[in-house]
Amino acid sequence: MEQVLFRHNRPGRVVTFKEYCDEGGFNALRKAISEMTPNEVQQAVIDSGLRGRGGAGFSTGRKWSFVPRDLPGPRWLICNCDEMEPGTYKDRVLLEHNPYSLIEGVTLACYALGVRHAFIFIRRGYEKAANNLAQGLIEAKEAGLLGKRILASEFSVDIDLHLSAGRYICGEETALINALEGKRPNPRSKPPFPATKGLWGGPTVVNNVETLANVPAIIAKGPGWFKGLARNAEGAGMKLFCVSGAVKNRVCVELPTGTTLREIIDGPCGGMKPGTKFKACIPGGASTQFLTPEHLDVPMDYDTVAKVGSRLGSGAIIVFEEGCCLVAATLNLITFFARESCGWCTPCREGLPFVKEVLTRIEAGAGEERDIEILREHVKYLNYTFCALAPGAMAPLDGLLRHFEAELREHIVQRKCPFK
Amino acid sequence: MPKLIIDNLPVEVAPGTTVLEAARSVGITIPHFCYHPALALASACRLCAVKMLDGPVKGIQMSCSLPAQDGMVVSTTDPEALKMRALVIEWLMINHPHDCPVCDEGGECLLQDFTIAGGHSRRRYQGDKRTHRNQYLGEHIYHEMNRCIQCYRCVRFYQDYAGGTDFGVTGSAGRVYFGRFEDGPLESPFSGNLVDICPTGVFTDKTGRFRARYWDYQFAPSVCQHCSVGCNLAPQVFQREVIKIVGRRNDQVNSWFICDRARFDKKGINDPSRPRAPRVDGEATDYEAALDALAARIYDFVEVHGPESLAFVGSSRLSLEGCLMLGELVANFDAASLSFYGDPAEAKGSQLATELLSGENVAAPADLASADCIVLLSVDLMNEGPMLAPFIRKAWLGGTKVYRIADPALLSGQQLPFDCIEAATLAEVPLEQASRAIVVCHATRTPREELSDVAATGARLAMLQPGPNGFGAALVAREHGARPFDELLAARKVRGIVAFESDLPVANLKGITVLGCADWQATELSQKAGVFLPTTTWMESTGTSINFEGRAQRFERAFRPGYPLKGLDAKYYAQSRYGEPAPGQPKTPPPQPPRIPRGEIPGGQEIEAWKAMARLLEKLGGELIVEPLTGSWQPLRDIDPEAGGERIFSLFKSSEPDTL
Amino acid sequence: MIPEQLKKTLEARVAHAFSAREAAVDVMKDLQFHYGWLTDEAVGEAAEILGLSRLQVEELATFYEMIYRRPVGNKMIHICDSISCWNAGYEKILDHLKARLGVEVGGTTADGQFTLVPCCCMGRCGDGPLISIGSTIYDNLTPELVDQALELERLSGSAAPEHQGQA
Numbered sequence A: 001m002e003q004v005l006f007r008h009n010r011p012g013r014v015v016t017f018k019e020y021c022d023e024g025g026f027n028a029l030r031k032a033i034s035e036m037t038p039n040e041v042q043q044a045v046i047d048s049g050l051r052g053r054g055g056a057g058f059s060t061g062r063k064w065s066f067v068p069r070d071l072p073g074p075r076w077l078i079c080n081c082d083e084m085e086p087g088t089y090k091d092r093v094l095l096e097h098n099p100y101s102l103i104e105g106v107t108l109a110c111y112a113l114g115v116r117h118a119f120i121f122i123r124r125g126y127e128k129a130a131n132n133l134a135q136g137l138i139e140a141k142e143a144g145l146l147g148k149r150i151l152a153s154e155f156s157v158d159i160d161l162h163l164s165a166g167r168y169i170c171g172e173e174t175a176l177i178n179a180l181e182g183k184r185p186n187p188r189s190k191p192p193f194p195a196t197k198g199l200w201g202g203p204t205v206v207n208n209v210e211t212l213a214n215v216p217a218i219i220a221k222g223p224g225w226f227k228g229l230a231r232n233a234e235g236a237g238m239k240l241f242c243v244s245g246a247v248k249n250r251v252c253v254e255l256p257t258g259t260t261l262r263e264i265i266d267g268p269c270g271g272m273k274p275g276t277k278f279k280a281c282i283p284g285g286a287s288t289q290f291l292t293p294e295h296l297d298v299p300m301d302y303d304t305v306a307k308v309g310s311r312l313g314s315g316a317i318i319v320f321e322e323g324c325c326l327v328a329a330t331l332n333l334i335t336f337f338a339r340e341s342c343g344w345c346t347p348c349r350e351g352l353p354f355v356k357e358v359l360t361r362i363e364a365g366a367g368e369e370r371d372i373e374i375l376r377e378h379v380k381y382l383n384y385t386f387c388a389l390a391p392g393a394m395a396p397l398d399g400l401l402r403h404f405e406a407e408l409r410e411h412i413v414q415r416k417c418p419f420k
Numbered sequence B: 001m002p003k004l005i006i007d008n009l010p011v012e013v014a015p016g017t018t019v020l021e022a023a024r025s026v027g028i029t030i031p032h033f034c035y036h037p038a039l040a041l042a043s044a045c046r047l048c049a050v051k052m053l054d055g056p057v058k059g060i061q062m063s064c065s066l067p068a069q070d071g072m073v074v075s076t077t078d079p080e081a082l083k084m085r086a087l088v089i090e091w092l093m094i095n096h097p098h099d100c101p102v103c104d105e106g107g108e109c110l111l112q113d114f115t116i117a118g119g120h121s122r123r124r125y126q127g128d129k130r131t132h133r134n135q136y137l138g139e140h141i142y143h144e145m146n147r148c149i150q151c152y153r154c155v156r157f158y159q160d161y162a163g164g165t166d167f168g169v170t171g172s173a174g175r176v177y178f179g180r181f182e183d184g185p186l187e188s189p190f191s192g193n194l195v196d197i198c199p200t201g202v203f204t205d206k207t208g209r210f211r212a213r214y215w216d217y218q219f220a221p222s223v224c225q226h227c228s229v230g231c232n233l234a235p236q237v238f239q240r241e242v243i244k245i246v247g248r249r250n251d252q253v254n255s256w257f258i259c260d261r262a263r264f265d266k267k268g269i270n271d272p273s274r275p276r277a278p279r280v281d282g283e284a285t286d287y288e289a290a291l292d293a294l295a296a297r298i299y300d301f302v303e304v305h306g307p308e309s310l311a312f313v314g315s316s317r318l319s320l321e322g323c324l325m326l327g328e329l330v331a332n333f334d335a336a337s338l339s340f341y342g343d344p345a346e347a348k349g350s351q352l353a354t355e356l357l358s359g360e361n362v363a364a365p366a367d368l369a370s371a372d373c374i375v376l377l378s379v380d381l382m383n384e385g386p387m388l389a390p391f392i393r394k395a396w397l398g399g400t401k402v403y404r405i406a407d408p409a410l411l412s413g414q415q416l417p418f419d420c421i422e423a424a425t426l427a428e429v430p431l432e433q434a435s436r437a438i439v440v441c442h443a444t445r446t447p448r449e450e451l452s453d454v455a456a457t458g459a460r461l462a463m464l465q466p467g468p469n470g471f472g473a474a475l476v477a478r479e480h481g482a483r484p485f486d487e488l489l490a491a492r493k494v495r496g497i498v499a500f501e502s503d504l505p506v507a508n509l510k511g512i513t514v515l516g517c518a519d520w521q522a523t524e525l526s527q528k529a530g531v532f533l534p535t536t537t538w539m540e541s542t543g544t545s546i547n548f549e550g551r552a553q554r555f556e557r558a559f560r561p562g563y564p565l566k567g568l569d570a571k572y573y574a575q576s577r578y579g580e581p582a583p584g585q586p587k588t589p590p591p592q593p594p595r596i597p598r599g600e601i602p603g604g605q606e607i608e609a610w611k612a613m614a615r616l617l618e619k620l621g622g623e624l625i626v627e628p629l630t631g632s633w634q635p636l637r638d639i640d641p642e643a644g645g646e647r648i649f650s651l652f653k654s655s656e657p658d659t660l
Numbered sequence C: 001m002i003p004e005q006l007k008k009t010l011e012a013r014v015a016h017a018f019s020a021r022e023a024a025v026d027v028m029k030d031l032q033f034h035y036g037w038l039t040d041e042a043v044g045e046a047a048e049i050l051g052l053s054r055l056q057v058e059e060l061a062t063f064y065e066m067i068y069r070r071p072v073g074n075k076m077i078h079i080c081d082s083i084s085c086w087n088a089g090y091e092k093i094l095d096h097l098k099a100r101l102g103v104e105v106g107g108t109t110a111d112g113q114f115t116l117v118p119c120c121c122m123g124r125c126g127d128g129p130l131i132s133i134g135s136t137i138y139d140n141l142t143p144e145l146v147d148q149a150l151e152l153e154r155l156s157g158s159a160a161p162e163h164q165g166q167a
């Protein structure tokens, strides 16, 4: 199968700068600088149908187009490699194999946006990815592909790495901006959106690693080609799926958007773990709704997954087997979110521990009928928070109530977890 | 001008107004915690939820951060909005202690109000409450972190608004904590505002805890008399004791805040040894007798020495009414002198301000926030006008450069909440390049020539005065030809004085008889006076003072003077807890005021200084004046104490300010 | 007191930054690496280097998961307790660790060698259950593998740097 991001991967090691270049690496940058205006680069990204791989799935090219080009002062690009959403490890796998696509992608984005200085914000614990990037930046600079007057053009870019110290909320783009500035990483209110007022008050684009790493191929081979990689009309390009949970092989693979869940599980994952049966999965990282066996043939693209009441999110598929208690699974997820709340707004800071308390009781056999109402209220009203963390936290609970209410009630009626 | 509908009422507001503020403008209070008009938006508490029924945005929205737009149809009572608000309260009460009965905030607590209003009364959360450790924050503020509802008002005030760096927020998620790095007194001179700004009882005023509830207090709009900024405040008085002092909004002068001196310095007013009784030659007597004695002594003195040997002395802490009445007293004697200041520099400077300033070239404190260049010219800002600092900080945060031309004598320990560029002279400051420059200076320290230079650049002046009513005193001084007391001394004519709330140093008065002295505190002068007349403090008075920018502000009497009911030895009761004597204190409490029916308040003979003057004047054969604000001053009578005050320049159109 | 050299490095880091604050996390991490945890003294030093108050450093330090404001053992043992590792059975591994080390969650072993802390997703969800000891990851764990890992780490002493400064 055609690979875009994983095209340069070598098993068990990182691709070298030379290998990457030999395989056509940095040709997209050459092409853009010599043949394309910044606007044409942006237009190609719009036309390619590339959507943000960080979770929200917003059109990347359109996001770029919101950046005002006429304001005085610097503009910024930040690559979001916070990747702390449970289940998600695709950006790490990509960078541990190949930092160059990202470096080239960031440089191209800077070219399109007229950015002079970019940051790559890396989560804690990704030392290997960070080292690869640091090495790659040096190599690219030495080769004249980065730094002052790239490829002898007027275009200059510097890229800095910022290593975080661990907090999921740092992945939220405005919290990330605060974190980079050395402030407490609470999100900022939107509007103003970062595109107009972001890092140090300047127009700022925040893009995910995978998003930016796709840009070189789009420029090299054209937006039509990229779009056509998808399996269906709704999709565009390839997507990294990182699978965990009850499958035989827990792998991170690059597949066309629109591939179905069943194809992913039965294909690269080699089916379910021996002796287990598919019960449910979370399709796009911890902040997405459960899908059930009836959704196995849903094509995995942003719109279609949204239509069935979940989200493609980060493409992190977490598979649960028959016999696994989804109340307990949801409790684990809520515990994560409650701990990672930044503490800024009331519903998230206090509501998540409330949900956790209720689920803990239900799981322990001390649930009451009225608890279900409490959970429903939270699913609805935790939408009205300051940032998207709490609504994301409610997604699995929403899925639980929608598809597995019976299981929840079993806990209450039996006064114990039916799976224990 | 966006037009919208809120709860079926049509509302039209200025662009940029939020839905919450728009609702408020038609009398609808949308519950809120984190929103505060003086602070940056947080949108953190989520209590201000309303439902947008129609218009550009729909559904549940936070009204505090939503700009009003044309066509919006807002419901504050929609069941969904009510549910959201009820949930916010329920979430906050998950961890809030059931403290109200033992909480000093009770009765003036936003959380209490909105919890009751939201109807929350049944606990559904079954876990434990989260608890925190409290910190020692100094002698002024008590910390009770368990009551925190994480609205972030305190940090936004302390760090962002006031520029403090030793208090903030630590931790994340449910563990966020508002405090210091370690126990210790808060360093900001504005720390007391935490008490006002915290919507719950996390910060309470240690100097007045557990004395009374909100509904027990007597309140009145008052004006701080500690410096010439004239911040608006309100004393909270219980049984003739000032328990607490809180800030009062005046957008032009102090926004919502006051400095710690204004808030915590109640000693003088509550001082148990405050002179309460009139005295003649050291013997207590009643007011009438004391006035008679003083009038007789003045009469005799003038008979013997002639009126030219007599001086009436006031001060810049005397109210405008007092200053004017003093003028009348002097006018009663052909050749007597009038003086408001001891030091000629103070007198001249004060005078200079009244001559130079006009409505056009004077800057109000709030104007500093939007200045594009600020100069501190030989001022000790944190002592002489501390509440200007947050406005300067605001401008500085917005990129305005602040220059300081330092007077070495004033530099010690100046901790400003903004950075300054040091300059040696005004010439080094690029004033001409600014269009909204303001020079902050002090009346007594700035030579006229230097001010002419400033004026030439079009910069405006914030010229601080030596006393709270320095501007008023100077105006009256000009009207009545007052002279600095040092000058009178040098002329060697004065042989006797009558002083009203004056701080003249006694050492200067060799060979001069202090015929009478009226004051509310025991000054050196009052000890020396033949006749002593106790006066009321500004909190027990209704009157007017004029701040440095020529803004006349009315203050109203908050309570009638007299011994506080708690007893004659305030110290005893201040140290005792729940009536138990403190270690080292006698077992029997000192006497309460005698419990006999009486018409007058024990120790309550004090009257406003100007009234003492009026009665004295009457006894000296003058006419009884019942209203000192007459003639061109008359319009000041109508100033609404809660409407921000009025610049006096329009009153004196006849006497155009000098050209600089 | 930190060595002059480290101080210089940190000051250079701050000088390289667009604003001093931007370097705050780096500075805290390096000081933590030096002291083992971010001591009160280190907070004071960070404050000085960054031009902030100690409280302002504390505001940042207490936000992040990987900055320790309390003493910890020579090596941190982090065990991922997020959803994929939960599904892979991290709870068994945690129980095993607690028993082997004789500590509760958050505790430090009596010999001061290890501190056991659960943490959120390490971005290796396909390899759970997993822990990190110092900077080394041990994945696809079974109780037996845990024992081996502990043995190995005990032998390798206290030198495992977990929080290198700049990559």
Ligand SMILES: Cc1cc2nc3c(=O)[nH]c(=O)nc-3n(C[C@H](O)[C@H](O)[C@H](O)COP(=O)(O)O)c2cc1C
Binding pocket: A051, A052, A053, A054, A055, A056, A057, A058, A060, A063, A080, A081, A082, A083, A084, A085, A168, A169, A170, A171, A172, A173, A174, A206, A207, A208, A209, A211, A212, A387, A388, A389, A392
């Ligand atoms: C709580 C929270 C955590 C997030 N974490 C990440 C993350 O780790 N990586 C990421 O790329 N985007 C993350 N996002 C999404 C970002 O806010 C942002 O939308 C994204 O980086 C934009 O990049 P994209 O347009 O390329 O997807 C997170 C969002 C939220 C609300």
Ligand code: SF4
Binding pocket: A169, A187, A340, A341, A342, A343, A344, A345, A346, A348, A349, A385, A386, A387, A388, A389, A390, A391
């Ligand atoms: S939703 Fe949670 S993470 Fe987002 S701002 Fe509110 S408290 Fe912080």
Ligand code: SF4
Binding pocket: B096, B097, B098, B099, B100, B101, B103, B104, B105, B106, B107, B109, B110, B111, B112, B147, B200, B201, B202
């Ligand atoms: S802070 Fe308010 S609600 Fe809380 S205990 Fe005090 S009075 Fe009651």
Ligand code: SF4
Binding pocket: B147, B148, B149, B150, B151, B152, B153, B154, B155, B178, B197, B198, B199, B200, B202, B203
């Ligand atoms: S201490 Fe008071 S002002 Fe500060 S966050 Fe808590 S409730 Fe709000």
Ligand code: FES
Binding pocket: B031, B032, B033, B034, B035, B042, B043, B044, B045, B046, B047, B048, B049, B062, B063, B064, B065
């Ligand atoms: S008042 Fe609007 S969110 Fe707090």
Ligand code: FES
Binding pocket: A086, A087, A088, C080, C081, C082, C083, C084, C085, C086, C120, C121, C122, C123, C124, C125, C126, C128
């Ligand atoms: S859930 Fe454990 S590493 Fe991601």
